Amino acid sequence: MxxxxxxxxxxxxxxxxxxxxxxxxxxxxxxxxxxxxxxxxxxxxxxxAPVNCHSHAFQRAMAGLTEKRGPNPSDSFWTWRQLMFRFLDRLTPDHVEAIAAFVQMEMLEAGYSANVEFHYLHHQPGGAPYSNIAEMAERIAAAAAITGIGLTLLPVHYQYGGCDQRPLGPGQIRFGNTLNAYQDLHARSKDAIKPLPADTRIGVAPHSLRAVAPESLSHHAALAAGAPLHMHLAEQKAEVEEVVAALGKRPVEFVLDTMALDARHCFIHCTQMLPHETEGLAKSGAVAGLCPITESSLGDGIFDGVRWFDAGGAIAVGSDSNIRISLSEELRTLDYSQRLRDNSRAALASGTKSTGRRLLDAIAAGGASVSGRDTGTxxxxxxxxxxxxxxxxxxxxxxxxxxxxxxxxxxxxxxxxxxxxxxxxxxxxxxxxxxxxxxxxxxxxxxxxxxxxx
Incomplete structure (x- = not known):
C-alpha cells in the first residue's frame, strides 16, 4: 500500500x-x-497525470539534426521525411531500446504517466524481418520494463508507398508488412508485452490512408476488437490531395463515411480539416491526437481547436517526433496557435474553466480513452x-x-x-x-x- x-x-x-x-x-x-x-x-x-497519446520513440535521436536548410529551398515535412528515412537505416534493436528508454524517462519527468507508442520500425535495413517479427516491439517493451512507464503498444500496419498502392521505397522498407504479416506481428507483439505490468495495453494502428488499402480498415477494426485504434489523418495538404485523387473524398470525409467511430479511435494531427470536417469528426466521438510541438516543427498547420471544442470534441496530446518532450509546452503551444491565428486571447478557455484547467481535463480524459487505461481522474x-x-x-x-x-x-x-x-x-x-x-x-x-x- x-x-x-x-x-x-x-x-x-x-x-x-x-x-x-x-x-x-x-x-x-x-x-x-x-x-x-x-x-x-x-x-x-x-x-x-495524462497519457502521451502519440510517440515515435526512435525519432528522439534525430532532435536538432534536421534544422539546416537542404538543397531544396522549400524545406517541408516531405524533405524532413527523407532525412528521417536516411537516419533510421542506422538503427539496431539495441539502439532502439536505449532510445526508447530515454524517451520514456523524459516523458515521465515531463508529467506523462503512460506512453502510446505508434511503433512502425519493424524490420532490418533492407526490409527483411528479424527472426522474430516482433523483435523491435520487444525492445519497446524492454524499455518500459526499465522506466516503469505505462505502455500502450500500437504495432503499425504500413504496406504501401501511397494511395496508388505503389511499393514501399528504400526508406520505408523497414516498416512494411502485408496484411497477413501484420496480423502475425500483432500477435507476437501481444506476447512481447506479457511480462509487463497488468496496466499494459495493445492496440491497432493502420498508419494512414496513404499506407494501407481502404478495404483493410475493416480487418483492422476486427483485430482491434474494442481496443484502441489510431491512425494519422489529414496532416499535410499534399496528403489530402492524394487521398482526394484516389478515393474521391477528403481523408476526414472518407473516415466519417466508412468507419464506425467512438472514443477509442484516435486520429493524429487533423491539421488540414475544413469546418464541416472539424465539426463532423468532433461529433463522431473520436479523439483528436494533437502533437503541437511536432506540428510546429514540421509546419503541419494549426488544428482548429476552438471549433473542435465548440462541437464537443475530445482531445489528447502526444510528443510524436519527440524533438522536445514537454507536457506544459504542448498545451501552451496548442493554445497560443489559436491566439495567433485568430488574434485572440485565452482562446481555449470556457465560461467555467480557465485555459489550463480546460486543457488538462480534456487531455486527461481523452488520453485515458485512446490508451485503454482506466485513468484520467x-x-x-x-x-x-x-x-x-x-x-x-x-x-x-x-x-x-x-x-x-x-x-x-x-x-x-x-x-x-x-x-x-x-x-x-x-x-x-x-x-x-x-x-x-x-x-x-x-x-x-x-x-x-x-x-x-x-
Whole structure:
C-alpha cells in the first residue's frame, strides 16, 4: 500500500485541501479523503497525470539534426521525411531500446504517466524481418520494463508507398508488412508485452490512408476488437490531395463515411480539416491526437481547436517526433496557435474553466480513452496515474485552484514537477527519474555510436 498526502489536489469533483490518497498493490486508487493529517509521501499540488497519446520513440535521436536548410529551398515535412528515412537505416534493436528508454524517462519527468507508442520500425535495413517479427516491439517493451512507464503498444500496419498502392521505397522498407504479416506481428507483439505490468495495453494502428488499402480498415477494426485504434489523418495538404485523387473524398470525409467511430479511435494531427470536417469528426466521438510541438516543427498547420471544442470534441496530446518532450509546452503551444491565428486571447478557455484547467481535463480524459487505461481522474478505482507540482515554487507561490494549472502551463514549465506515479509506480522523485543516470548513460553511448548519421 502507498499513501500520498497533498496540500491541494484536483479531484473528480474539483479542488480539495489536505488530501490523502491510498493506492493498493495493483496500482489502483483505493481511497481519496480530504481534510486529513499529513502522512506518507507529502506533495504540494496533486494532479491527474495524462497519457502521451502519440510517440515515435526512435525519432528522439534525430532532435536538432534536421534544422539546416537542404538543397531544396522549400524545406517541408516531405524533405524532413527523407532525412528521417536516411537516419533510421542506422538503427539496431539495441539502439532502439536505449532510445526508447530515454524517451520514456523524459516523458515521465515531463508529467506523462503512460506512453502510446505508434511503433512502425519493424524490420532490418533492407526490409527483411528479424527472426522474430516482433523483435523491435520487444525492445519497446524492454524499455518500459526499465522506466516503469505505462505502455500502450500500437504495432503499425504500413504496406504501401501511397494511395496508388505503389511499393514501399528504400526508406520505408523497414516498416512494411502485408496484411497477413501484420496480423502475425500483432500477435507476437501481444506476447512481447506479457511480462509487463497488468496496466499494459495493445492496440491497432493502420498508419494512414496513404499506407494501407481502404478495404483493410475493416480487418483492422476486427483485430482491434474494442481496443484502441489510431491512425494519422489529414496532416499535410499534399496528403489530402492524394487521398482526394484516389478515393474521391477528403481523408476526414472518407473516415466519417466508412468507419464506425467512438472514443477509442484516435486520429493524429487533423491539421488540414475544413469546418464541416472539424465539426463532423468532433461529433463522431473520436479523439483528436494533437502533437503541437511536432506540428510546429514540421509546419503541419494549426488544428482548429476552438471549433473542435465548440462541437464537443475530445482531445489528447502526444510528443510524436519527440524533438522536445514537454507536457506544459504542448498545451501552451496548442493554445497560443489559436491566439495567433485568430488574434485572440485565452482562446481555449470556457465560461467555467480557465485555459489550463480546460486543457488538462480534456487531455486527461481523452488520453485515458485512446490508451485503454482506466485513468484520467483522481478517484477510487482509477489507476494511480498522478503528477505533483512544487507548491513552494516561485510561479505557484500564493496561487490556488485553476490558477495553479495556468501558472504551470503559461508561466512555469516542467521543472515545477516533483513527483510522478504510473499505476502507483513512483518513478519520478524530486523532479528526477529514479533510474536517470543509467538510462542517460546508455543513451549517450548510443548517440556516439550513431554519430553524424544525417
Amino acid at each position: 502507498t499513501v500520498i498526502w497533498a496540500e491541494t489536489a484536483l479531484l473528480e469533483n474539483g479542488w480539495a485541501e489536505n488530501v490523502r490518497v491510498e493506492i493498493d498493490e495493483s496500482g489502483a486508487i483505493r481511497t481519496v479523503d480530504a481534510g486529513r493529517e499529513a502522512e506518507g509521501n507529502r506533495v504540494g499540488v496533486l494532479l491527474p 483522481i478517484a477510487p478505482g482509477k489507476l494511480a496515474d498522478l503528477m505533483a507540482l512544487d507548491a513552494d515554487a516561485v510561479d505557484l507561490a500564493g496561487k490556488s485552484g485553476d490558477t495553479l494549472i495556468d501558472c504551470y502551463v503559461f508561466a512555469g514549465d516542467d521543472r515545477l514537477i516533483t513527483d510522478v506515479w504510473s499505476a502507483g509506480r513512483h518513478m519520478v522523485r524530486e523532479g528526477t527519474h529514479v533510474k536517470r543516470s543509467e538510462i542517460a548513460a546508455r543513451y549517450v553511448k548510443t548517440m556516439k555510436e550513431l554519430g553524424e548519421a544525417l
